Amino acid sequence: MDTSFAQKVYEITRQIPKGMVATYGQIARLAGKTGAARAVGHYMKINPYAPNVPCHRVVGSNGSLTGYSMKGGLISKKKLLKEEGVIFDKDKVNLSKSQWKEGVL
DNA sequence: GGCCTGACTTTAG
DNA sequence: GCTAAAGCCAGGC
Numbered sequence: 499m500d501t502s503f504a505q506k507v508y509e510i511t512r513q514i515p516k517g518m519v520a521t522y523g524q525i526a527r528l529a530g531k532t533g534a535a536r537a538v539g540h541y542m543k544i545n546p547y548a549p550n551v552p553c554h555r556v557v558g559s560n561g562s563l564t565g566y567s568m569k570g571g572l573i574s575k576k577k578l579l580k581e582e583g584v585i586f587d588k589d590k591v592n593l594s595k596s597q598w599k600e601g602v603l
Numbered sequence: 604g605g606c607c608t609g610a611c612t613t614t615a616g
Numbered sequence: 617g618c619t620a621a622a623g624c625c626a627g628g629c
Binding site: 521522523526527532533534535536537538539540541542543553556557558559563564565566567 | 609610611612613614
């Protein structure tokens with residue numbers, strides 16, 4: 499997996515600050531492949547950079563918690579995000595307040 | 604080595 | 617607002 503796309507996806511995901519979340523579509527777009535969110539999801543699944551890539555900070559387009567292959571599943575995921583300070587709206591992430599935006603310095 | 608599936612998104616009707 | 621179809625990458629069988 500020396501593909502620049504995967505590499506970019508991992509780098510972008512790695513840059514997500516604590517208490518923030520990004521969507522698959524956004525990452526895919528930043529990586530230069532609008533619509534390749536599926537591939538992004540797959541990269542999260544295999545996640546060869548598990549500790550370096552906080553895949554639990556990646557959620558669906560509308561803030562829905564999806565996937566998470568690590569132990570605990572979405573339960574742990576939601577918990578982690580909450581602990582990090584991500585604003586939750588029921589079982590979804592409040593993107594309006596906690597969606598990470600590249601360059602929001 | 605080929606087909607199917609999967610943590611999805613986007614555009615169009 | 618919802619449904620349908622197309623597009624993307626790699627792993628597993």
